[in-house]
Amino acid sequence: MKEQNRTVGIAPYGGSAGGWGALKAVADAIRGQMSVKQDVIALFKVNQPQGFDCPGCAWPDPQHASSFEFCENGAKAVSWEATSKRTTPEFFAAHTVSELWHRNAFELEGEGRLTHPMKYDAATDTYQPIEWETAFNEIGEHLRSYEDPNSVEFYTSGRASNEAAFLWQLFAREYGTNNFPDCSNMCHEPTSVGLPESIGVGKGTVQLEDFDHADLVLCIGHNPGTNHPRMLGTLREVSKRGGTIVAINPLRERGLERFTSPQSPIEMLSFSSTELASTYYKVRVGGDAAMLKGVMKLLLRMHEDALAAGEPGVIDEAFINEHTEGFDALKADLDATDWDHILKVSGMEREEIQHIARLYASAERTIVCYGMGITQHQYGTQNVQQIANLLLMRGNIGKKGAGICPLRGHSNVQGDRTVGITEIPSQELLDSIEKAFGFRPPQEHGHGAVEAIRAIRDGHSKALLCLGGNLAEAISDPQVTFPAMRKLDLVVHMATKLNRSHLLLGKHNYLLPVLGRTETDVQKSGAQSVTVEDSMSMVHASRGSLKPASPHLKSEPALVAGLAMATLPNTVVDWQKMINDYSFIRDAIEKVFPAFADFNERVKQPGGFHLRNTAAERVWNTPTGRAQFKVMQGINEDPRSLKCHDMVLTTLRSHDQYNTTLYGLNDRYRGVTGRRDVLFINADEAEKRQLRVGDQVNVIALDAEGNHTSRRMDNLTIVVLDMAAGSAGAYYPEANVLVPLDSHDTKSGIPAYKSVPIAMERVAEPVETSGARR
Known part of the structure; x- marks a missing residue:
């Protein structure tokens, strides 16, 4: 019996990618989340000219879209967002934040869509409902109280539309900062x-x-x-x-x-x-x-x-x-x-x-x-x-x-960058904003993701506003990140579902629910569309068709505008005009970014339009006007690997996962079912260490000298895969505990999630685990 428990949920997968396995997974996702009728209607509108852009990956749409222009994970993303499950004020009243913290990510998001704006109450340790106007006024009052605008971090998820992202950067820059930690800082x-x-x-x-x-x-x-x-x-x-x-x-x-x-x-x-x-x-x-x-x-x-x-x-x-x-x-x-x-x-x-x-x-x-x-x-x-x-x-x-x-991840992570989400803005961008809106943006560079966590840790940043995402779990080094975030004065999250970042509480905490990509967005001038840019610079419209999960939801553009109007009493931006009709947001984008000329007309074209890419035309926008061969000193991708450690670990996503979102606990193509507490190595490495499938090990991160550090993951179960010698893999974000905050690319700031020198300790007797722990 003990032998069977050690290998439960681990079996080789012999099929191809896609096929009947993918269709079964789609059917299971639909059946597990919502009414089949509603979801099927939604799926037929994914990536269609008059439909909505898939909230999953950023792979472009074919010029002639078929009636089934979606994939297994896209269907999971749609059903996960368009679920019939709801996380209501009654749910929050019944569960303290301290209790919810012990749930894993799959369980938290599995509770369903957020339905009401919420504010944390320390006396009861619960989130409680709050009126929108009250939330805006309180948040605005907090933001006005900080003497230094650079003490506020404006985080952006790559699922935000061009319209929401443009307003977000406009709000932050009129407020006075270029602090834009962004999911790009952690991927591309x-x-x-x-x-x-x-x-x-x-x-x-x-x-x-x-x-x-x-x-x-x-x-x-x-x-x-x-x-x-x-x-x-x-x-x-x-x-x-x-x-x-x-x-x-x-x-x-x-x-x-x-x-x-x-x-x-x-x-x-x-x-x-x-x-x-x-x-x-x-x-x-x-x-x-x-x-x-x-x-x-x-x-x-x-x-x-x-x-x-x-x-x-x-x-x-x-x-x-x-x-x-x-x-x-x-x-x-x-x-x-x-x-x-x-x-x-x-x-x-x-x-x-x-x-x-x-x-x-x-x-x-x-x-x-x-x-x-x-x-x-x-x-x-x-x-x-x-x-x-x-x-x-x-x-x-x-x-x-x-x-x-x-290959970009989030569906609009590239577009967010294009419309100004950057902590290192060019002078051209800053000058264009000043010309279009009449205020002078801050000139100094701001914080990326790692810099933001450092600033929060060191007490320099007092507030964190998150336009979507799950920053605390996505970033490296939870040992530093989690305690740092608990020191914040103000934390504001705009989200569709509950995640663990929402449970890292500062002094004042707000959880504000937003419309999803699949839902109808109706403003004063009628139903609105937003736009996204895919990995190949195609910009196209996205228009939701489903009834919103709650009448209390706001669109991301409307929410951003509401925060801006409550925070900036002397604003020179006509926020309300742009929210009444998103075409005015696109007009503003066009004024700041000439590449979007004729934006509102061109985006009406089926499939959208392509932003000019000068390198594809052999026009090189470098200081010398020529493409540059760039020399890399040495060949090691990580300074800690100079000694070529015996084993280097990479973090991995499972097949039932999109970034930090878990649609399930299976990893079909790698033969793992119902668990995430595994370590992947190859057969030769297992034999060399006298390990079998199902054996348990502790994983310890090594420093540059090969010494053990305090960063470790215990009781991981061995899974043997066909992979390179000297290589190991464990799931993200759980394995982020092995990645120090200071282990990042000095040029781009990206954490080194993919190269962690490790040692392994064999666990003498297997420990029974739930398999889904965090």
Whole structure:
């Protein structure tokens, strides 16, 4: 019996991504959350021209959307938001915050939609209902009481629309601060910082149709089956027309191996699938830069050998000479990089890296897709720039079927940045705001996410206002973050559902419910639409159709405007006009950001419009007007890995998860059911440590010298997966306890969630756990 308990919920998964398993998961999500009729109606409107944008990932919509333009995780996101369950004042009256704190994230959000504005009452330790006007007035009074505007942090979730995000940054800047900790600071900030230095644009350069022309697609450090499942359809089409897909990732993820399209009757009825990646290479956690330098080093040798043999070279010298700078410095760095070090850090064989180099050299058009496996390292910015270097070497930026493709998470995280959510605003942005609205914004840079937590910890920041999200659990180092947030004077959360951040109480606490993406937003001029920008710079409208979960909900734009009017008695912004009709918000966006010219007209087009991407046109908005090869010193993605520790851990999302939101406790493709208390390692590592599936270990984070720290996770159950040697994985955000706040990329500020040197202690006797604990 004890042996059975040790391995409960752990069994290999043999199926493909998608298929009947995905349809069953969709059906279970609908049945578990709400009335089937309402949810089915909602699903038919996901990602449709007259419908709403999926609140899940930011993968773009096809030009001709089908009637089923959603995926398994999109359906989960819709049913999770459009649930019939409600978290009412009666619920809060029956449960103290101290009691709720001991519930896990799945249980808290599983209570359903927030229905009323609430204020925390310390005497009863409960949230209690409050009138909107009273809440606005009290919050405004608190904000006016702070002498230094920079003592307030304005956090933004990437699910906020362009309209809400624009008003949010306008409110904060008229208030007097550029403090914008944002979910970008925890996912793709290295893209936003690194790519402008390389190519002059902090975004990807490809459009969806480029995948129709690519000869080679390199997928590095991402898991589309879980994190952006609609990408699987695009990869399927690449594979079926004969394009080559190569996956480079520490784990073999089913969503990069094979896919059964639920929209293909033949595949569904025949239980067949389409092979995606023709080759799958397992790079060691933290070894991507080493692998990339190895590929580039081989390209240089192949180029020299080709020229010596009188054959065309593999490096695009004409492109390099006309469009770039810094190639000689890059070449010198690659020449000086030792092969033994490359192989040790990457964990790959030289023949494997040679195969990637040969495929790349023979492909006329290559797209490189990457995710947070590249960005979430102490040298995440340099990682991104090495990918840019690789593409520039063969002129694979600025031509059809080629380019760089960062895979964003939240559905509008890119759009929020575009409309001004940034702690490091350009002078052009600040000047445009002053010209459009007549007030002078603050000129100094503000706080990103890590800087905000430090400021709260040190007592410099007194208030935290969160436009969505779950900052406390998303950021690294809960040992520092949680006590810091409890020192705040004012905490305001705008949310659809309850999460653990809402239970970290300061002196004054407000929980304000907002409309979801799926719901009708009616203002004075009628039903409103909002806009979002996907990962490929397409801006399109989103219009909810479901009845709001409660008559007491406010839209995010209306809530932001209400806070601004209550806080800024001498405001020069006509907030009410913009809330009455969101088209006036878009007019204001257009005044500040010329790229949105004719915004209201262009967004009426089915599918929206594409924002200009200068790098895709080979116009380089760098100081010299040329794309830049950027040298990375060394090949380690984390300074703590200089000694190449035996085991390095990466944090992972499960298949039933979107960022910190848990739709369930299963991880179907990795063979885990009903639990999250696991540690993934490969078979050789398990055998070397005399571990079996079901054995329990304690995980201890190591410092740069290899010494044990106080950061640990106890009683994790071993799960054996096909993954790189020297690599381990545990679930995010639980494993954030292993990541110190100071372990982050110094250029972009992103926490190093993906490279944590660890040691393991075997637990002598297995400890019975619930499997879902936090």
